Amino acid sequence: MRTAMEMKILFQLALRNLFRNKRRTLLTMTLVILAVAFLLTADTYMNGMINNVTEDAVKTSGHIRIQNKKFTAAERMLPIQHNISGYDRIRTAVQHKLPDGAGVTGQIRFPSMLYGPEKNTVGLGFAIEPAAAEEILQLSHNIIEGRALGGGKDDGHGAMNGSGNGAGRNEVVLGKELAQRLQVKVGETVSAFAKSQYGSFSGVNLIVVGISDLGFSKFNKIFYLPLSTAQNLLEMDNQVTSILIMLKDQKEIAPAVAALRRDKAVAGYDVIPYTDNVLLQQLLPIVRAVVSILLSFFLIIGILGITNTMSMAVMERIHEIAVMGALGLKRRKVIALILLESGMIGVIGSLIGLILGLAMSWYLVNHGIVLNDTARGLPISVKSVVYGQLNPVAVVRSFLIGSIAAVVSAFFPARRAARIEPAAAMRM
Amino acid sequence: MRKFSILAAILLSILILPAYSPRAAALTADEILDRVDENMYAQSSVIEAEMTITYKDRVVKKQMHIENEGKDKAYSEFLAPERDKGIKYLRLGDNLWMYHPSVNRVINIAGHQLRQSANGSDFSYEDMMERSKKLQDRYTVQIAGNEQLGGRPSIVLDLEAKVSGITYYRVKMWVDSEYFIALREEYSAKSGKLLKYLQNSDIQKYGSRYYPTRITVKDVIRDASATEMVLKKVQFDVPLGANAFSKDRLH
Known part of the structure; x- marks a missing residue:
């Protein structure tokens, strides 16, 4: 008191x-x-x-990515010849090892020369299944003009898990910086030239359906095109440079990585969680x-x-x-x-x-x-x-x-x- | 002792003489290179060729039609396979253009692209361009010795670039001492690192000229690949039309 x-x-x-x-x-x-x-x-x-x-890191590679060890070793050079063969079979096997709600998609990253009506520039091609682009990159949220690949919606094949890869569609979404450099607008055509995995130059005409601004200066030098179009351009039938996995919860990453590393379907390939990103x-x-x-x-x-x-x-x-x-x-x-x-x-x-x-x-x-x-x-x-x-x-x-x-x-x-x-x- | 000397002399002559041609013996290194250039360099040529590219376990055959005039003009067109059919190249001096039918567009190949693989082969675009130029204009030469190569007597030449900006600073060349054709060429960087090697064989005579009709090239940097080019039909010094090297052909 x-x-x-x-x-x-x-x-x-x-x-x-x-x-x-x-x-x-x-x-x-x-x-x-x-x-x-x-x-x-x-x-x-x-x-x-x-x-x-x-x-x-997540937008580039999902939560986990699977790729050829030689591709990982020289990733800055994007050596597409060191790829994953038999993509469809491996994707199915990988899907079975993951928890419900996980998305799996193939991706090809490749360097390319882009030609507009007047100008040309160097770009980084991101070939991806359009439905997956929605789930991983949320591309439609960043479209500042036009639309995303495949209409920017799940095109009925099931997001990421189906074959919604826009087969036969010669469409492209250009990063803002590429569109500016090429001086092209939505509806115009650009030609993408790239060396196939066997070294021969080939080209494809692509209709610009959208222009994106992902905020990252690096991403604005990227162009997105359907996986099947790139596979044809690069002579990579049923091949991808990476398989990207997006999980519902970050806590699922470690168990999923452990399960995949034990899986025979991806034996010999790198299974890399995004947290392994060296720069990160x-x-x-x-x-x-x-x-x-x-x-x-x-x-x-x-x-x-x-x-x-x-x-x-x-x-x-x-x-x-x-x-x-x-x-x-x-x-x-x-x-x-x-x-x-x-x-x-x-x-x-x-x-x-x-x-x-x-x-x-x-x-x-x-x-x-x-x-x-x-x-x-x-x-x-x-x-x-x-x-x-x-x-x-x-x-x-x-x-x-x-x-x-x-x-x-x-x-x-x-x-x-x-x-x-x-x-x-x-x-x- | 005298018997031994005679035996040694006979053995020595068996070993050395085939590699020591009296025709080549009297020539200087420059003269030998000049003879090589005389064979390889033509006022004009029209060639039908088949290129076989092996990459790992994949083998692709490509049919080509090639026209050359002097050292500055060349035109080539792919006839097969379907994927490459209609691809055309035109070279005027140091400029190279490619027409690609899949996009119906002509693009200029320049800078570092010239050093890249030409249509998936072990040849680079630059190799294709340089091949019609005279060696003497680009290299100084010395005789390094005489050797047997594939059963043929040959003179070994060491070439060193005398112009700047050349991709292959050193070339080692085994020249057939009878036909004056380079049987083997090894291309190296200034550091001495081997970059590419090439073998010429199946030498045919066209008028007074000898010319190899089978060329095998291996880019050492390219893993698990090799390219062989077989010349199916060769014509030298044939008149080519006025528009043979016009950009109008690139459509």
Whole structure:
């Protein structure tokens, strides 16, 4: 009862002290507000960046991809001669090993020269079954003109699992950048030339049915065409360079990879989860390190600032503390008083900081930051607009860090205040 | 001792003499190369050929019609198989155009594309283009020795590029010392790395000219592939029409 009473008095004293030097309190609180706001914003931005790169890896390869080991070894060169033969049979076998709802599709990636009526350029061909393009790439969501391959809908063959590969359709969806370089519009014809797996040059005329903007500068140099058209062009009958697998839940990835690696149908081929993406593996630790450095940076600034202002507060009130000590206030009570005062600043500042941080995060989540030309120079594919991703854990963490840091940083000034000898302090 | 010397002399003459032709013996390296160029280089030629391309376990035969005039003009057309039928190439100097019937379009093959496989064969487009040019214009030459190759006496020549930007900096050539035809050619980079080798055989006589009618080429960089070109019909120095090398033929 007595302790509660004492605590109430201490609380009132601490609250009163906050308003004694409003400028100093405001300065300390501003530091807490800024530290918490920037912590949260930096976390949201870095999460967005990680999500951006992860999304690219999944969009390029699904959750799991199966491919020839020699193709994997020289993937940058896209050696289509190192492919998967007997695709139909392997696809059926793979489907049986996967949980319900999993999608399986063949893909051929190949370099090509594209010729428009006037201009020509180099492009990266993505041959895929149109229904699968919907499920993996969600191509129709990114069509800015025209439509997706095969009308952009499941064409009745069953998404990813059927033979909806647009057989006989010489259609193409061009990435925005390719369309600009070739100066072509929907409805016009482009010619795609490529070397077959046996090295002979061949070409095919394709009608532009759509133009897509997937946000990634790399993806906008891609053109999508039906798998059967590419198989004919590249002399790859019933062959693909990769089999892509999309699962309903990321938790299914590890068991599915293990099951496929035991399966005889894909023996000798690589079974690669998207998390094995080398760039992703290299990038994620870097991003995490950057986040940690930023966290530490804001934390140190906050702690130094609060320690400084609280030290000033102690010095200003040295006589008062000495009198309180002479009147019988125990040392731990003095420490509690100072810590309560800084704790209040911490909690209030952190709350305001959260509001500011949430506002900045909201902007990042909804509007993003445009990278454009900067992103083009990066060795990884990064969307031209990076959208933030708010992590609820980061909201709680930022608040706790702000509040606790305020208390911790006031500890040394508080201890110093508690050690003041009343008689000596009176003489100062 | 004297008997031994006579025996040694006889053995030596058996081993060396076949590779040492008196016709070639008097010639310098440049003169030998000149004789090779005389055989290979024609004012004009019309050739019907069959190219057999082996890649792993796949064998494809391609029929071709080829016309050449001097060192700067060449026209070729694929007659079979169905997939390649109607593909035409026209070379004027250093420019090469391809017409592809599947897209009804003429494209210019330039830059690094020239070093790529020509129609899936072990020949590159550049090989095709360079073949009608005189060796002496592009290489300096030295005699490296005399050897027997496939039962034929031959002079080994070492060629080194004297012009810049040439794909094969070094060429080692075994020249038949009777017919002055390169029986084997090994093409290497400046580093000495072997890039391609070629063998000429079934040498036929056309007027005063000897010419190989079976050419086998192997691109060392291309895994598990080989190309053989058999010349079914060869005519040299025949008059070609005024429009023989016009871009109008590329349709």
